[in-house]
Amino acid sequence: MNVIWLFFLLGGIGIAASHGDIQKVTDGALKGAEMAVEVALGLIGAMSLWLGIMRIAQEAGLIRVVARLARPFMERLFPSIPANHPALGHILMNLSANVLGLGSAATPFGMKAMQAMQELNRNRPEASAAMCTFLAMNTSCITIVPATIISVRVAANSGNPTEIVVPTILATTVGMSVAVTADWLLRTYFQRRRG
Amino acid sequence: MSIFNTLSQWTVPMLFAVILIAGAVRKVKVYDAFVAGAEEGFTIAVKLIPYLVAMLVAIGIFRETGAMDMVMNAISPLTNFLGIPGEILPLAVMRPLSGSGALGVATELIQTHGPDSFVGRxxxxxQGTTDTTFFVLTIYFGAVGVRQYRYSLFTGLLADVTSFLASVYFCRLFFG
Incomplete structure (x- = not known):
């Protein structure tokens, strides 16, 4: 991550210098910083709402029920998470929210999943194997209803706004399979190396 | 479309109802539990700020200064070779970095080329297959204070590249 961060920053500064518009570095930096705070504060409302609802679900024992239902296929994907651990429930909730296109709910569910996995990771600053698998699935996840882009197509007077749904699902399936396979290979490789 | 619409309209209310009923049946103090859970929303959001500033400042500089355009120019011979329309490249490069940026580019492409053109489709x-990998990793890892991402950035970007190529393939297959 450090290398990529340096590459973004120094690459940008270098190119601005060679183009003679160094002012753009400052503009870009300030714009980015402002946007970061906007994004973070913008999350508070939806995040609080869903975390509140999730706490009710947790105290009612629903997260454990979900975790138990998810066990058959989660066991293989997340061998390091103990069976019936709430982390599995949160992971499944996050992936379902992603599939259904509920962006505002997916993020808070994902935060809970990460917190649960970080507990198992004993709060180390290094990502655990389970986190890597979870994020590989999360970033390549299928969305059944890509609502935003459909509304953009409707606004542009498309003859058939939803015609893209099937190819989208097929293409995501390919992407997700590759991501999960790559994650599995890397996880196995690093586990072997560590012994 | 109407099934999709109804489905997405009903999911959230149904979820609320199921959770509240389960809470009531299990004799959870629902109001107390809600407030206790919601309290965390603020803490998490504030905790994300340093990570988001670091990431979005880097992306902001990379974009503003034209460094991103240079990356695109560097890739374009390869995509031309694969027969991928050059107009789509800005979207492919923007997508993993910035959600709002990518949506802006996609909207513009759809409007200028038409929603039912090859580029528009x-x-x-x-837009639906790839994700804002950098953003997702920043906030998910940021929320729990993880700073070493190990191989997860590689897997995420690999998924984006694969999904991009698969999108081109299926778009051609379905719409020629």
Whole structure:
């Protein structure tokens, strides 16, 4: 991550210098910083709402029920998470929210999943194997209803706004399979190396 | 479309209802539990700020200064070779970095080329298949204070590249 961060920053500064518009570095930096705070504060409302609802679900024992239902296929994907651990429930909730296109709910569910996995990771600053698998699935996840882009197509007077749904699902399936396979290979490789 | 619409309209209310009923049946103090849970929303959001500033400042500089355009120019011979329309490239490069930026580019492509053109359809498909990998990793890892991402950035970007190529393939297959 450090290398990529340096590459973004120094690459940008270098190119601005060679183009003679160094002012753009400052503009870009300030714009980015402002946007970061906007994004973070913008999350508070939806995040609080869903975390509140999730706490009710947790105290009612629903997260454990979900975790138990998810066990058959989660066991293989997340061998390091103990069976019936709430982390599995949160992971499944996050992936379902992603599939259904509920962006505002997916993020808070994902935060809970990460917190649960970080507990198992004993709060180390290094990502655990389970986190890597979870994020590989999360970033390549299928969305059944890509609502935003459909509304953009409707606004542009498309003859058939939803015609893209099937190819989208097929293409995501390919992407997700590759991501999960790559994650599995890397996880196995690093586990072997560590012994 | 109408089934999709009804489905997405009903999911959230149904979820609320199921959770509240389960809470009531299990004699959870629902109001107390809600407030206790919601309290965390603020803490998490504030905790994200340093990570988001670091990431979005880097992306902001990379974009503003034209460094991103240079990356695109560097890739374009390869995509031309694969027969991928050059107009789509800005979207492909923007997508993993910035969600709002990518949506802006996609909207513009759909409007200028028409939603039912090849580029318009491809932009629509790509928008749904790839994700803002950098953003997702920043906030998910940021929320729990993880700073070493190990191989997860590689897997995420690999998924984006694969999904991009698969989008081109399926777009051509379906719409020629």
């Amino acid at each position: 491809l932009a629509s498909i790509m």
